[in-house]
Amino acid sequence: xxxxxxxxxxxxxxxxxxxxxxxxxxxxxxxxxxxxxxxxxxxxxxxxxxxxxxxxxxxxxxxxxxxxxxxxxxxxxxxxxxxxxxxxxxxxxxxxxxxxxxxxxxxxxxxxxxxxxxxxxxxxxxxxxxxxxxxxxxxxxxxxxxxxxxxxxxxxxxxxxxxxxxxxxxxxxxxxxxxxxxxxxxxxxxxxxxxxxxxxxxxxxxxxxxxxxxxxxxxxxxxxxxxxxxxxxxxxxxxxxxxxxxxxxxxxxxxxxxxxxxxxxxxxxxxxxxxxxxxxxxxxxxxxxxxxxxxxxxxxxxxxxxxxxxxxxxxxxxxxxxxxxxxxxxxxxxxxxxxxxxxxxxxxxxxxxxxxxxxxxxxxxxxxxxxxxxxxxxxxxxxxxxxxxxxxxxxxxxxxxxxxxxxxxxxxxxxxxxxxxxxxxxxxxxxxxxxxxxxxxxxxxxxxxxxxxxxxxxxxxxxxxxxxxxxxxxxxxxxxxxxxxx
Numbered sequence: 001x002x003x004x005x006x007x008x009x010x011x012x013x014x015x016x017x018x019x020x021x022x023x024x025x026x027x028x029x030x031x032x033x034x035x036x037x038x039x040x041x042x043x044x045x046x047x048x049x050x051x052x053x054x055x056x057x058x059x060x061x062x063x064x065x066x067x068x069x070x071x072x073x074x075x076x077x078x079x080x081x082x083x084x085x086x087x088x089x090x091x092x093x094x095x096x097x098x099x100x101x102x103x104x105x106x107x108x109x110x111x112x113x114x115x116x117x118x119x120x121x122x123x124x125x126x127x128x129x130x131x132x133x134x135x136x137x138x139x140x141x142x143x144x145x146x147x148x149x150x151x152x153x154x155x156x157x158x159x160x161x162x163x164x165x166x167x168x169x170x171x172x173x174x175x176x177x178x179x180x181x182x183x184x185x186x187x188x189x190x191x192x193x194x195x196x197x198x199x200x201x202x203x204x205x206x207x208x209x210x211x212x213x214x215x216x217x218x219x220x221x222x223x224x225x226x227x228x229x230x231x232x233x234x235x236x237x238x239x240x241x242x243x244x245x246x247x248x249x250x251x252x253x254x255x256x257x258x259x260x261x262x263x264x265x266x267x268x269x270x271x272x273x274x275x276x277x278x279x280x281x282x283x284x285x286x287x288x289x290x291x292x293x294x295x296x297x298x299x300x301x302x303x304x305x306x307x308x309x310x311x312x313x314x315x316x317x318x319x320x321x322x323x324x325x326x327x328x329x330x331x332x333x334x335x336x337x338x339x340x341x342x343x344x345x346x347x348x349x350x351x352x353x354x355x356x357x358x359x360x361x362x363x364x365x366x367x368x369x370x371x372x373x374x375x376x377x378x379x380x381x382x383x384x385x386x387x388x389x390x391x392x393x394x395x396x397x398x399x400x401x402x403x404x405x406x407x408x409x410x411x412x413x414x415x416x417x418x419x420x421x422x423x424x425x426x427x428x429x430x431x432x433x434x435x436x437x438x439x440x441x442x443x444x445x446x447x448x449x450x451x452x453x454x455x456x457x458x459x460x461x462x463x464x465x466x467x468x469x470x471x472x473x474x475x476x477x478x479x480x481x482x483x484x485x486x
Contacts, residue, residue, distance in 0.1 A: 052275035054289045060272045061265060061293030063210040067347060069262030070217050071155070071319045071340075073301055074224065074308020076255035078316035079248075085305055088259050093298040095463065096263045096432055097290060103266060103436040104286040106443060107273045113281045119274040121267060121431075128439040137435055141267055142358065144427040146406065148351045151261075151423055153410040156344045157183045158319050159337040166334040180411045186341075187407030190348050194356065194399040209346030216339040217304070219332060220320050224307035227324075231311060253473025256466060260428040262301065263294075267431055356399055363394060425470035433463040 052060075077085035108115035109127035118124035125137045160182040269286070276282045308320045317323045321340070324333040364374065372393050437456045440446075446453045 050275055050277050052272075052277060052285075054285050054292070057272055057276060057286060057289035058292040058296075059210075060268075060275070061289060062296065063213070064265040064268050064272070065263065065293065065297050066210075066213045066217060067262075067343070069258065069264075070301065070304055071220065071321060072258040073262060073305040074312070074316050074320045075318045076258045077305035077309040078312070078314065079251040079255040082306070082309075084252075085255075085309070086302065088256060089298065089301050089305060092259050092263050092428075093294055093301075095459070096266075097294045099433050099436040100266065100269055100290045100294070101287045102440040103269050104273060104283045104290065106436070106439045107270055107282055107286070110443065112283045112443070117274070118270065121270045121435075124270055124439065125435055128442040129435070133435075133438070137430070140427070140430045142355060144267065144423065144431065145351045145355055147423045147426060149348060149355075149406045150410050150413070152344045152348050152351070153183055153186055153407060155319070156186045156341050156348075157410075158322060159340040159344075160186065162322060162337045163334060163341070166330060166337070183407055183411050186344075187403055189345065190352070191400055191403045193345065193349055194352065194403060195396060209343045209350070212339040212343035213347075216321070216336040216343065217300070219336040219339070221300070221304050221307055223324050223332070223336075224304070224311045224320060227311035228307055250473045250476050253470045254477060257422065257425045257428075257470035257474055259301075260425065260432075260467075260470070261423050263297070264427050264432060266436070267427070352402070355402060356395075359398055359402070360395060363398065422471060422474035425467045425474060429460075429463045429467035433460055 073089075076088070079085075080088055103124075105112040106124040106128060107118055109118055109124070116127075118127050121141065122134060122138055126134045129137075164182070269290075272289075273282050273286045276285050304320075309316050312323055315323075321333065321336055324336075368374070374392065374394075437460050441453065441456060446456070
């Protein structure tokens with residue numbers, strides 16, 4: 001599933017493979033092709049058989065969108081209120097859907113139906129925009145991927161702490177350093193998972209992550225509805241009361257960032273589209289899949305946000321499941337938190353694999369003759385005779401360093417809502433709005449000053465201002481939480 005289409009990016013980043021592909025594109029070494037030393041274009045480019053349909057693509061979208069961000073939606077609605085909360089959820093959904101349809105047309109270039117394939121987001125940007133924008137896109141994409149790892153570690157730590165408290169009651173709740181401890185434990189598990197061979201081909205991990213995300217989301221919704229019925233909270237039209245104007249402003253901006261983060265999936269849209277069969281045209285299939293996926297997501301998000309706010313009112317927590325610590329049956333809350341941890345075990349690797357791939361490929365290109373980089377070691381597993389583990393020292397060291405840095409940064413800024421808001425602000429405008437709009441203008445050759453050009457630029461500027469405001473709000477909250485000067 002998601003491992004499949006994200007991992008193919010890794011294969012393309014191999015320096016040797018890039019060199020071979022260049023030979024094929026140039027068609028210069030005819031003798032090599034005839035002798036079989038160089039693969040034919042069809043053999044090289046058809047790396048996988050594309051059999052995806054509108055329903056498989058919609059399933060991938062739901063898997064990519066449903067995640068830890070859904071747990072912050074009740075808190076977001078509590079800050080904005082019933083009216084603004086609903087408008088924000090619907091507004092971000094409509095913007096994401098519209099720009100996703102523009103992005104779907106860039107899968108092929110120059111024509112969206114008959115052009116050449118661009119199997120990754122960066123390659124689509126390269127086909128339409130300048131090299132400088134390609135570099136900017138790459139930086140933003142990988143920063144967002146790494147930031148997502150930080151957000152996932154925080155979410156997993158919160159759930160692991162809740163599980164400990166559920167199993168041992170007050171035995172773990174009283175320890176002040178439990179958050180750092182469980183973050184370190186989660187990082188150690190991720191370090192082990194990152195060393196497994198061909199992790200991107202283990203589809204069961206992606207399937208498990210998808211099932212777990214749906215499980216805890218619906219458990220959270222069900223518990224919220226049950227508590228809402230029992231307590232009968234109504235809430236306020238303008239959101240949480242008894243806040244100063246400054247606190248209200250910063251919280252509202254964070255709420256917008258959380259909602260943006262919950263809808264973000266542009267980073268993997270092109271990769272999802274690359275799994276679709278060519279007939280009917282991939283862009284048409286992807287637009288339908290996006291409509292179904294975003295429609296279902298929006299309905300669920302509205303229900304989750306309203307139910308959580310209705311259940312807890314002004315006391316709605318940042319992570320809705322953390323409010324059910326004393327709820328009965330407690331085992332259901334425990335299962336929901338276990339599902340979160342299991343989901344994030346796989347989701348973490350989905351977002352980490354592209355980071356590993358780009359760093360390892362650059363190291364291999366920089367030092368192609370060094371044994372530390374290229375020499376593979378194989379260890380046979382004693383219990384399973386036909387199972388062996390292959391690894392290189394560079395893979396072991398580089399991946400360990402990345403996970404260690406991620407864990408240490410997370411331990412310094414363990415603020416769930418502020419981090420999610422910051423991630424949403426960083427990723428939403430450039431990846432979901434700016435690049436799709438810019439590529440669409442270049443593809444359709446929309447002239448400057450025309451009504452459509454003005455509409456697209458106005459939409460981009462509006463989303464940019466929103467993202468900047470959310471960034472400031474989240475940064476202020478993080479600085480305040482760290483007790484740093486604002």
